Every structure is written in C-alpha cells, then in structure tokens.
Amino acid sequence: MKYLTRLVVTLVALSSLSPTLFGCGILPPNVTATPPPPSPTLDLPAADEVAFAFLQAWERGDYPAMYSLLSPASQRVVPESEFVDIYATVYREATISQVTPRILSAFQPGTTAEVAFAVQVQTELVGDFEVQNLMSLDYADGRWGVDWSKALIFPQLSDDSFASLTKQVPSRGNIYDRNGLGLAVQGELVEVGVIPGKIEDEATLLANLSAFLGQPIADIQARYAGQPPSWYVRLGTISADAARASYDFLSSLPGVEMRPAFTRSYNTDIIAPHIVGIVGPIAEEEVEQWRARGYEGDEPVGRLGLELWGEPYLAGQRGARLQILSTTGKVLVTLAERQAKPNSSIYTTFDRVFQKQVQEILGQTLGAIVVLEAQTGRVLAMATYPSFDPNLFPTGISAEDWLRLQQDPGRPLVNRAAQGTYPAGSMFKVVTMTAGMEEGGLTGASTFVCRGTWTKLGAQWRKGCWATRGHGTIALSRALTVSCDITFYDVGLLLDGLGKDTLPDYARLCGFGAKTGVEIEEEMGLVPDGAWKMETKGEGWSPGDTVNLSIGQGELKVTPLQAARLYAAIGNGGTLYQPQVVERIAADVAKPERTFEPIVAGQLPISPQNLAVMQDSLFKVTSATYGTAYKPFKGLIVPVAGKTGTAESGQDLPHAWFAGYAPAQNPEIAIAVIVQNSGEGSVYAAPLFRRVVEAYFQVAVPVTPGPSPAVTPTSTLTTTAPLTTTATPQ
Numbered sequence: 263m264k265y266l267t268r269l270v271v272t273l274v275a276l277s278s279l280s281p282t283l284f285g286c287g288i289l290p291p292n293v294t295a296t297p298p299p300p301s302p303t304l305d306l307p308a309a310d311e312v313a314f315a316f317l318q319a320w321e322r323g324d325y326p327a328m329y330s331l332l333s334p335a336s337q338r339v340v341p342e343s344e345f346v347d348i349y350a351t352v353y354r355e356a357t358i359s360q361v362t363p364r365i366l367s368a369f370q371p372g373t374t375a376e377v378a379f380a381v382q383v384q385t386e387l388v389g390d391f392e393v394q395n396l397m398s399l400d401y402a403d404g405r406w407g408v409d410w411s412k413a414l415i416f417p418q419l420s421d422d423s424f425a426s427l428t429k430q431v432p433s434r435g436n437i438y439d440r441n442g443l444g445l446a447v448q449g450e451l452v453e454v455g456v457i458p459g460k461i462e463d464e465a466t467l468l469a470n471l472s473a474f475l476g477q478p479i480a481d482i483q484a485r486y487a488g489q490p491p492s493w494y495v496r497l498g499t500i501s502a503d504a505a506r507a508s509y510d511f512l513s514s515l516p517g518v519e520m521r522p523a524f525t526r527s528y529n530t531d532i533i534a535p536h537i538v539g540i541v542g543p544i545a546e547e548e549v550e551q552w553r554a555r556g557y558e559g560d561e562p563v564g565r566l567g568l569e570l571w572g573e574p575y576l577a578g579q580r581g582a583r584l585q586i587l588s589t590t591g592k593v594l595v596t597l598a599e600r601q602a603k604p605n606s607s608i609y610t611t612f613d614r615v616f617q618k619q620v621q622e623i624l625g626q627t628l629g630a631i632v633v634l635e636a637q638t639g640r641v642l643a644m645a646t647y648p649s650f651d652p653n654l655f656p657t658g659i660s661a662e663d664w665l666r667l668q669q670d671p672g673r674p675l676v677n678r679a680a681q682g683t684y685p686a687g688s689m690f691k692v693v694t695m696t697a698g699m700e701e702g703g704l705t706g707a708s709t710f711v712c713r714g715t716w717t718k719l720g721a722q723w724r725k726g727c728w729a730t731r732g733h734g735t736i737a738l739s740r741a742l743t744v745s746c747d748i749t750f751y752d753v754g755l756l757l758d759g760l761g762k763d764t765l766p767d768y769a770r771l772c773g774f775g776a777k778t779g780v781e782i783e784e785e786m787g788l789v790p791d792g793a794w795k796m797e798t799k800g801e802g803w804s805p806g807d808t809v810n811l812s813i814g815q816g817e818l819k820v821t822p823l824q825a826a827r828l829y830a831a832i833g834n835g836g837t838l839y840q841p842q843v844v845e846r847i848a849a850d851v852a853k854p855e856r857t858f859e860p861i862v863a864g865q866l867p868i869s870p871q872n873l874a875v876m877q878d879s880l881f882k883v884t885s886a887t888y889g890t891a892y893k894p895f896k897g898l899i900v901p902v903a904g905k906t907g908t909a910e911s912g913q914d915l916p917h918a919w920f921a922g923y924a925p926a927q928n929p930e931i932a933i934a935v936i937v938q939n940s941g942e943g944s945v946y947a948a949p950l951f952r953r954v955v956e957a958y959f960q961v962a963v964p965v966t967p968g969p970s971p972a973v974t975p976t977s978t979l980t981t982t983a984p985l986t987t988t989a990t991p992q
Contacts, residue, residue: 309375309399310368312406316397317363317379325349333400333407340410352415355425356584356597357386357556366394373401383598386556387427387582391598393417418586418594424490425597426587429558432578434526435605437538437568439614440845445538446569449527449656452505452520454498454512459491461517470515471497474508492591494519496560499657526562526569526656534617536677537610537644537782537843539567540655556580562656566675568608568843571781575847578605607848611640619957621645623950629917629937630678632826633954636929638860639827639839641780642958644679648672680784683819684936687909687943688745689919690769690814692832692876695742697768698753699872701760706739706875712748718755719806725751728908742879745890745906747813754812758805765808766791771867772828772838774820779840779863787824790817815910822934825921828866830932832880833903833923836866836873880904881926891920894948900959901926904933904951906943915939918946924955931958 312331319327325346329337332345340348352358366378377397384390395417398409412419419425437446454475461467464483472479475498486495505512505520512518526541541562544552549559556579557563563577564570581602586594616633620643624631633643648670654663667674676682698704714732716725727733727747741749757764766789769775775789788794790811792803810816823841831838840861849855866873880903882888884895890906904922911917918937923929933954940946955961 306370306373306401307406308368309370309401309406310365310377312399312408313368313375313377313379313397314365316408317365320363320381321361331408332410334403335400336408336410345410348412349415352419352425354553355427356383357388357427357553357582358383359386359554360384375399375401375406385584385598386554387429387580388584388598388600393597416586416595416597423586423588423594426490426493426585428583428585429556430581430583430602431561432580432602432605434541435572435576435578435607435848437572437576437608437610439533439610439612439617441613442609443614444529445533445610445614446526446528446652449525450502450522451499451525451657452502452522453496454500455494455496455519455521456486456517457492457494457519458486458489458517463516467515467517470511471518474512475500490587490589490591492587494521499525526652528652529614530653531618532649532651533614533621534610534612534644535567535649535652536646536679537567537612537641538652539569539571539782540565540652541569542655543658556582565655567782568610570783572608572844572847575606575608579603604850606850606853609845609848611635611843611845612642612644616958617643617645619643620954621649623953623957627937627950628672628939629935629947630682630822631950631954632679632822632934633958634826634830634839634841634932636830636834636923636932639830639841639863640845640860641841641843642931643954644677644823644843646676646678646682648674650674677783678822678936678938680778680780680782680821680823682936683785683787683821684917684938685816685818685909685911686774686814686820686825687907687917687919688747688813689825689905689907689909689921689943690818690820691742691745691750691812692828692880692905693769693772693774694750694753694757694765694812695738695876695879696772696866696868696872697757697765698738699875700868701764701768702753702756704738704753704756706737706872706879708738709735710738710741710746710749710752711735712741712746714748716748716751718751719809723806725809739875739879740882740888742876742905743882743886743889750812751809754809755805757812758808762792762803762808765811768867769811769818771864773824773831773864774818774828778823778827779861780823780842781844784823785821787821788817788819814907822936825919825936826932826934829904829921829923829934830929831866832873832876833926833929833932836868836870837862838864838866877903877926880922884922885926891944891948894944894952898952898955898961900924900955900961902952902955903929904948906948908941908943911939913939915941918943920944920947920951922951924959931955 316328316331329342329345362382363379366380369376379397380392380394382392393416397414399406400409433448436444439445468479468482471482482497485497489495512520542565544559544563553559564573579602581600583599584597588594620631620633624645624647626647628647630646635642650667712727712733714727714730733744733746736746736749769789775787777784777786795801795803807816811818827838827841840863842858844858846858847856883904884891884902886892895902902922902924903926904920907919909917909919918940920943921934923932933951935947935950937946
C-alpha cells in the first residue's frame, strides 16, 4: 500500500507537468505489469521524469539531448553520431515529419524502471499512426538513464531488422487540348535495377551495366552497397526500344531486374511549350523539400507552365506501405499503409490545330501573339518566338543543350506573351481616352488642334506628332482612329491638372500593372506614378510624365496578355475577365470533374455611351480610309476593330503593336500582336493580326504579307524609353 501511494503521487505530479503528454495509465497489449514489491528499497528520484524528458527531446528532434539521457552502458555501445544517424535513416525511409509521444504508465520497483508510452507518428506517405512501446531505465552513477536500443523507435526494430517503405507511384496525368488531343502524355521507358542478394558474378555484372547505362562502375556499386539483400535498387532507365533489343542480354545477368517506367512525351510539333510547360529532375537544393512531400528525389516533376501549376493533379497522390522487415526479407509487422490516389488529366482551353496555326503565323518573328475568347477570357492561342523543344527536359537536359538555351540572346524559355513586358505605345491611347471622357468631361466630339508640334510644357520640351504636318482641328473620336499624338498630349496635360494619379489609376483599372491571374507564369508589368518615381528615382512626378504616359511611353510596361484582355473587354462591353488556359480537370475515382468557369476580374471604368464612341473609333482604324490600319485590313470580309501602336524600345527600331477584336460587333476573339524591334505597328503587327483572324474564321482571302523585320534577337525584354522623346510614326 505504501508503494502504491508513492506511485500515485508520482503520476499525479507528472500529469501536472504535462497533461498533453501524460497518458491515461493503460499498458500496451504486449506489456505485462510486474507486481510491486512490498516496499521500495531506496529513496530514488522518479525515473519517469527522465523518460518524460527523453520523449520531449524526441518530439523536438533534439537528438543530442536524447543521447545525454541514455544510460552509461548504452552510450558505451552506441556512439552519439551513430545514434543520430539511426534516427535520421528511419525518418527518411518512413517519411516521418513529426512524432508526438505521451507516457501511459510508469513502474519503478528499485534501481530499474519501466515506462509505457505511445507515439503518434506523422508521415508524408502513409499518413498518421500510433505505436505503443516500453522504455527501460537503470539507475547508475547517481542518475537514471535510458536503456536504449532501436526498438525504442519501433518495437520490432533491431540490428536484424529495418524499416522499409514500399511506394506506390501513380503514372503522371496527361495534358490535352480542349478536344482531347494530346499535348503532354506518358511515354514508355524501362527501369534497370539490381537485387543485391541475387548477384552471382559481380565483376561481370558491373562491367556490362557500366557499358550499357553509361555509368561508372564505382557509381553503380555504391548505389546498392550496404542495402538489404532482398531490396530492389534502381540504377537507371532506358528506352523501350533499347530494352526490347537488349532483353535477352540483360535478363541473362543474375541480379538484374527490369521494370516498366514512364517518361513525359510532348507533341513533336512543339505545340504551346510555354503553356504546357516541362517536367525535369528535381534540383539538388530542392531534394529535401520534395522528399517531404513524398517524392524520392530522382523523379521528374513539373518545372514550368501547366506541368508546374498542375503538379498536384497530374502527379496524383503517392501511396505506400511502411513495414518492418527482417534482413532475410520477412515481414515482421506492417506499421501503416495508404493507397495511392490516381492522377487527373488536364484539358486546356485552346485547340491544338489553331494553336499550331498561330505559331506558324508568328514564325521566326521575334515577338508574341495572344488570342483570347472575347466573351470569357479563355486563351485560344499563345505563341512566342524564340521557343524551345520540351522533349529535351524529361530525363534531364544535356549540358550542351542547356548551355545553348541559356546563351541564346533571344531567351527562348521566356514566354513573351505573358512574361515579356514592353512599352505600350499608341495602343495605350484607349486608356487615356477613357480617363479623359470619364474624368475630364470630354466627348467624342471634343476638338483639339494638331499642327505637328507641341510646346505646352515649354519650348525646351518640344514634342511632335507622327504626322509632321499635323492633323489640323480634330475631334477626339477621330484622333484615336488616326492616332494623333498631340491630341493625347493635350488630354494627358488635362488629366495631370485633375490629379497626378488620375491616368495611372485608370491604367490599373484597365488591367495594367497587375498579374492577370492566368495559371502559368506571368509578369505584372509596371504602371508608373508619383510614389513609384519618388521611391525608385528620388524625383517627383511631373506633367511631362503624365504626357508621356498618355501615349503609352515613359516607364510604362505591359504584357501582350494584358493588352489582349483590355481589348477583349472593350469589345465585349466592358468586362475584364481573368485569362484561363485550363478548361477542366478530368474526374478520377476519388474526385468529380472540375470545370473552370469564366471569372470576372473587373469592369472597365467607362460608361456605355463613351464605350460606344471608342468602339466606333477602333472600328474605323481598319475600315475608314484615314484609319492607321486601313491598308493591312482592306478586303478582309470579317470586320475588325483595333489599334496600332509603335512603341519606342530604347533601341534603333521600335516595337510594333496591333491589338483588337473581331468581329467588330459582338466579337468572338481578341488578339494582341507585338513584333519586337521592327518598325510601325501597321506594317509589322497588323498583317499578322489579319492572318490570325483569317485562320480562326477560316477566311481564305489572299493577303500580301507585311515586310519581315530584320532584327537581331535581344535578351532585353523590358526596355526604358527617355521621358522626353518624340513618338515614332504609327
């Protein structure tokens, strides 16, 4: 009775120290309580306080603190470095992320003690499970110490057994176009490995595998050295054709085993590589991060585009079975198991055939084309040049190919359609016109005088119109059609007088200066304002900054995707949609199909009446004889509305823009075209726009192509034009 009273006091004291770790006093099923002696022989401190400290240190992952609590006898048997390595090895194999131990009961008859405890184990691959265990302690050298063995991690673990995780990896989901045509699908490989215990003639095996796999003998041997004899050890992959040709040879080598494996295969026509993306090996510095998610570290994962965005869907969920095996391969216990969940395939918003047509229209022209569904924001095509072959990446790009891509001044890995940022040029004038009508009280009939030069900021800041003789007295609506620079200088000066941030604010309301939300990589561009200029240049915002911004110059940077979205909104009545390249994610046994509906991101800050004026002006750009793009669209039976732009690039030749929509009434598509460092928008960009319209509507009307710009690819996508320069001709 005296002993039981003392034990109860000890247990109550421990429960007050840590009620979350202290248990309910239930022994594990395989532990039999030893009846206490009539009375303790020594007045010793409580052993379970040491056990409690050991378990707390384990929960923290503080292995040195755990080791310091081992008994002297255990420390003599197991060095600290080995102790730490054992835990690290088990954690890595079992994908353990956290342990949460708690004491169940304690028994201290004298100089030995036993503490029953349970551990809640959290893993990445097999989920959470609980293990009950028993800790022995000895009192020696004036302290309690833990009698440690591997069994304190898992009861069945010993020098003659090990933790083994068998992984179930689902094949990767496919990426299809909107009609179910493949863009990225599973390709077939064969994995070559060895089972160490079955190797008979190691020298012959190593010599042959080294020659066959192209790996040094020492590297192959190191892969399976020290592994359990019954384990399968992966060495590398070969093509299915190579495996079929060499099957007899490989299967004749005792210890060699071949298993099916998969790789990523992309369309040989190279369709939308910047959208579809690539898979590639995990970078060395990211291995631990991916292993924590259940990956082994040597498999390909999404690195770009939809392959990256869709990784959680395409990869499925890995499953696994965690067991303790004897060194002979016998299963001692299954600790936990989680079934793999199948992958899901992704269907894009674009058509493979039309996407290829748009890529061919762009050809080897440095620039980009974006085609959106005007009433929904869905991406129908996105082309950029230079481009790249995604088939170089799945099994690891060669050093030569990688160096070539990195040194290419055209930066082929950059998606100019969504990541290239450029001055907008006169394509931006629709924003200035919107702000002028909504904030400045202007109408389409408001008149301005253009004499070819403009000096309202002072004679030293003289600026000119692209029409050097001037446009005379001109209405605002016509000024947009003919792209009169001086009219928009006047509007910009008016807006600056109303507020320094008026025009920048309208630019943001029209979708510039922020990411669109598309699923793939994109840049936000830049809408400069007074706060930005003070922060970056230490200067205040001047009227000249607003005047330059009014014609899309200065520090303004936009992406072709942003431009296409703005013109889609102008055409559809004012709704800015979030661009989408994912149409749906296919159903699987665990999840229903997920369809992506159009997402409204905002409304243009313009009244219906003023929007109608702008739409009419943009239609006349292509249909009126005085429009800046009348010639390139003459004879096209599909009516088009849009705007030319010729944006100073900071280099010898400007960027050419054309952005618009078709048909001009109730449009189906919106398009933005940019041709870098080429010349006028009406000459270089508008003809490409027309060809896209013809391809989409299948209009077989011959058109004389515009001249091809003679350009040298440049690695500078973001350029800065001087604030006081004169606009180039339209």
